[in-house]
Amino acid sequence: MxxxxxxxxxxxxxxxxxxxxxxxxxxxxxxxxxxxxxxxxxxxxxxxxxxxxxxxxxxxxxxxxxxxxxxxxxxxxxxxxxxxxxxxxxxxxxxxxxxxxxxxxxxxxxxxxxxxxxxxxxxxxxxxxxxxxxxxxxxxxxxxxxxxxxxxxxxxxxxxxxxxxxxxxxxxxxxxxxxxxxxxxxxxxxxxxxLGPLRRGGSVRHLGRFSTDGVARELNHGATMLFGVPTMYHRIAEALPADAELAKALGRARLLVSGSAALPVHDHERIAAATGRRVTERYGMTETLMNTSVRADGEPRAGTVGVPLPGVELRLVEDDGTPLTARDGESVGEIQVRGPNLFTEYLNRPDATAAAFTADGWFRTGDMAVRDPDGYVRIVGRKATDLIKSGGYKIGAGEIENALLEHPGVREAAVTGAPDPDLGERVVAWIVPADPQSPPTADELASHVADRLAPHKRPRTVHHLSSLPRNDMGKIMKRALKTDE
CATH class of the missing domain: 3.40.50.12780 (ANL, N-terminal domain)
Known part of the structure; x- marks a missing residue:
C-alpha cells in the first residue's frame, strides 16, 4: 500500500x-x-x-x-x-x-x-x-x-x-x-x-498536560483544531464564565472534537452558548478505530455521534442478533460494525477473536444505541454496564445521566442498574453534588428525570459521592460503583 x-x-x-x-x-x-x-x-x-x-x-x-x-x-x-x-x-x-x-x-x-x-x-x-x-x-x-x-x-x-x-x-x-x-x-x-496530522501533512502541538490556559494559548496562535475527552471539555465549560479569553480562543477554532466517552449535553450547551462553537463528537474504540462522526458539513447535534464514516457499515441488532431496522430515536440495539477500519485479531487469543465477530463478519461492539430518522447514532451506553432492563423496558444509562446533569445541584452523575424483585432491575444514580452540604434529594432527582424523559426512567435509588472513579481517558469505571443493597 x-x-x-x-x-x-x-x-x-x-x-x-x-x-x-x-x-x-x-x-x-x-x-x-x-x-x-x-x-x-x-x-x-x-x-x-x-x-x-x-x-x-x-x-x-x-x-x-x-x-x-x-x-x-x-x-x-x-x-x-x-x-x-x-x-x-x-x-x-x-x-x-x-x-x-x-x-x-x-x-x-x-x-x-x-x-x-x-x-x-x-x-x-x-x-x-x-x-x-x-x-x-x-x-x-x-x-x-x-x-x-x-x-x-x-x-x-x-x-x-x-x-x-x-x-x-x-x-x-x-x-x-x-x-x-x-x-x-x-x-x-x-x-x-x-498520526492523523502527520498523514495530512499538518502539524500537532501537544500540551504535555491539559490546561485551559494552554488550549487558549495555542488556539490564539494558529491552532485550528482541538481534540479532547469529556473531562477536559467539562473543565473548559466550568472555566468559560470567568475566562473571556478562553471563550474567544475556542470561538476561533475550526473544529472542536470530543471522544472516548459521551460528552454530557449540559457541557455541550454551555460551551456552545459561550463560544458560538459546537463540539463535534465521534465514536470509535480500540478494535475499530473510528466508526461514526458528525461531519463538518453536518449538524453537530448534542448527544449524538453522527453518521457512519465513509467505508464503515453499521447496524443495530436485538438481543438475538436480529437486525433492528427502526430509526425512531427510541428503539435500542447493540451496535455492530464492519469495514476496513477493523482490527484483525486479539493477539494470541483466537477464542476471543472468534467471539468478537458474527458469522457474517460484523464486529460486536457491546455498545447500545438508537438511530434517529436521519441516520444519526445516539449511544445510550455499554451493553454490560449501561443497559438497564426495568419493568419490560430497555433503558440506556446515558440519557438518564444527561438528564441528571441538567439539575443545578448535580456536578457529576453515573447511572447503573441493580437487581429488583419487582422490576427485574431498578435505576440507580450515583451523584457528586454541586454543594455537598446540601445535596438534592432522591425524590427531587426522580421527579426531575421523570419530567424530562419518562417515569420508568427515574432513579429509584440515589447515592451521593465525593467523586466518581475514572480511568486515564476520563471514562467512569462503573464496575467500581458497588452497593451492598
Missing part, C-alpha cells in the same frame, strides 16, 4: 512544522531524518514496545516503527507492574523504545532498550518500507475490565482508512494545526492525535 506518511517521503514540506511538544519541535525534514534513521535500526526487529510518555520521543518512536514496517506496542506508563508484565509477556517485543533517562519498572527493563534521539540534523532519510494493508501497525491493549488486557492487532489499512475517512468527514487538511493533551498509549491520542 502507499506510505502512511506521504509528507515524510518528499522534500517539498521539509521546512514545515510537524510536531511540537512544549518548547521542543521537529519540522517534516527533521522528522523524516530522525524517524528514518531509527527505522533503519528497527527493520526486522519484530514487535517493539514504546514507553508512551507524552513526549516528542514517543511520537518519533511510533512513526519510526511504522516506517520500518514493525508493529509498535504502546505501553501506558501509569500501568502497574502486573499489567505491564502481562502485556510484555503476551506481545513479546524484542526492543523497548524510550526517551533518554526514563526510569522503567522491572518488567519493562527485560527487553533490550533503545533510547530515542530527536536530533533532526544528523541523519539522511532512507525512506518508508512499503507494507501490505494487512500488515500489523500497532498492538494496542484494551482496558481489561473483564480480565487481563487483550492486544488488539491494528493493521496498516485500518490506520489509513480511518484517518482518510476522518479527513473526508472533517475536511481535515495539511493546513490544520491540532492541539491536544491526550495520552499517547491509546488510539485517540496516538492514532488520531499524532
Amino acid at each position: 502507499s506510505p502512511l506518511f506521504p509528507a515524510l517521503t518528499g522534500g517539498a514540506q521539509a521546512e514545515r512544522p510537524a510536531l511540537r511538544f512544549g518548547e521542543r519541535s521537529l519540522t517534516y525534514g527533521e522528522l523524516a531524518g530522525v524517524t528514518g534513521a531509527l527505522a533503519d535500526r528497527l527493520r526486522g526487529s519484530g514487535r517493539v514496545a514504546v514507553w508512551a510518555t507524552p513526549t516528542l520521543e514517543t511520537a518519533v518512536a511510533v512513526v519510526a516503527a511504522l516506517r520500518a514496517g514493525v508493529p509498535a506496542v504502546p505501553l501506558n506508563p501509569r500501568s502497574g507492574e502486573k499489567e505491564l508484565g502481562h502485556i510484555l509477556s503476551d506481545s513479546a517485543p524484542s526492543l523497548v523504545l524510550t526517551a533518554p533517562g526514563d526510569e522503567l519498572p522491572l518488567p519493562v527493563r527485560r527487553p533490550e532498550r533503545i533510547e530515542v534521539g530527536v536530533d533532526g540534523t544528523a541523519h539522511a532519510d532512507p525512506g518508508e518500507r512499503p507494507g501490505a494493508g494487512e500488515d500489523p501497525a500497532l498492538v494496542v491493549y484494551t482496558s481489561g475490565t473483564t480480565g487481563p488486557p487483550k492486544g488488539a492487532v491494528i493493521p496498516r489499512r485500518a490506520v489509513a482508512s480511518t484517518l482518510d475517512a476522518l479527513a473526508d468527514a472533517w475536511r481535515w487538511t495539511g493546513d490544520d494545526v491540532l492541539v491536544h493533551a491526550l495520552p499517547l498509549f491509546h488510539v485517540h491520542g496516538l492514532v488520531l492525535g499524532v
Whole structure:
C-alpha cells in the first residue's frame, strides 16, 4: 500500500512544522531524518514496545516503527507492574523504545532498550518500507475490565482508512494545526492525535498536560483544531464564565472534537452558548478505530455521534442478533460494525477473536444505541454496564445521566442498574453534588428525570459521592460503583 506518511517521503514540506511538544519541535525534514534513521535500526526487529510518555520521543518512536514496517506496542506508563508484565509477556517485543533517562519498572527493563534521539540534523532519510494493508501497525491493549488486557492487532489499512475517512468527514487538511493533551498509549491520542496530522501533512502541538490556559494559548496562535475527552471539555465549560479569553480562543477554532466517552449535553450547551462553537463528537474504540462522526458539513447535534464514516457499515441488532431496522430515536440495539477500519485479531487469543465477530463478519461492539430518522447514532451506553432492563423496558444509562446533569445541584452523575424483585432491575444514580452540604434529594432527582424523559426512567435509588472513579481517558469505571443493597 502507499506510505502512511506521504509528507515524510518528499522534500517539498521539509521546512514545515510537524510536531511540537512544549518548547521542543521537529519540522517534516527533521522528522523524516530522525524517524528514518531509527527505522533503519528497527527493520526486522519484530514487535517493539514504546514507553508512551507524552513526549516528542514517543511520537518519533511510533512513526519510526511504522516506517520500518514493525508493529509498535504502546505501553501506558501509569500501568502497574502486573499489567505491564502481562502485556510484555503476551506481545513479546524484542526492543523497548524510550526517551533518554526514563526510569522503567522491572518488567519493562527485560527487553533490550533503545533510547530515542530527536536530533533532526544528523541523519539522511532512507525512506518508508512499503507494507501490505494487512500488515500489523500497532498492538494496542484494551482496558481489561473483564480480565487481563487483550492486544488488539491494528493493521496498516485500518490506520489509513480511518484517518482518510476522518479527513473526508472533517475536511481535515495539511493546513490544520491540532492541539491536544491526550495520552499517547491509546488510539485517540496516538492514532488520531499524532498520526492523523502527520498523514495530512499538518502539524500537532501537544500540551504535555491539559490546561485551559494552554488550549487558549495555542488556539490564539494558529491552532485550528482541538481534540479532547469529556473531562477536559467539562473543565473548559466550568472555566468559560470567568475566562473571556478562553471563550474567544475556542470561538476561533475550526473544529472542536470530543471522544472516548459521551460528552454530557449540559457541557455541550454551555460551551456552545459561550463560544458560538459546537463540539463535534465521534465514536470509535480500540478494535475499530473510528466508526461514526458528525461531519463538518453536518449538524453537530448534542448527544449524538453522527453518521457512519465513509467505508464503515453499521447496524443495530436485538438481543438475538436480529437486525433492528427502526430509526425512531427510541428503539435500542447493540451496535455492530464492519469495514476496513477493523482490527484483525486479539493477539494470541483466537477464542476471543472468534467471539468478537458474527458469522457474517460484523464486529460486536457491546455498545447500545438508537438511530434517529436521519441516520444519526445516539449511544445510550455499554451493553454490560449501561443497559438497564426495568419493568419490560430497555433503558440506556446515558440519557438518564444527561438528564441528571441538567439539575443545578448535580456536578457529576453515573447511572447503573441493580437487581429488583419487582422490576427485574431498578435505576440507580450515583451523584457528586454541586454543594455537598446540601445535596438534592432522591425524590427531587426522580421527579426531575421523570419530567424530562419518562417515569420508568427515574432513579429509584440515589447515592451521593465525593467523586466518581475514572480511568486515564476520563471514562467512569462503573464496575467500581458497588452497593451492598
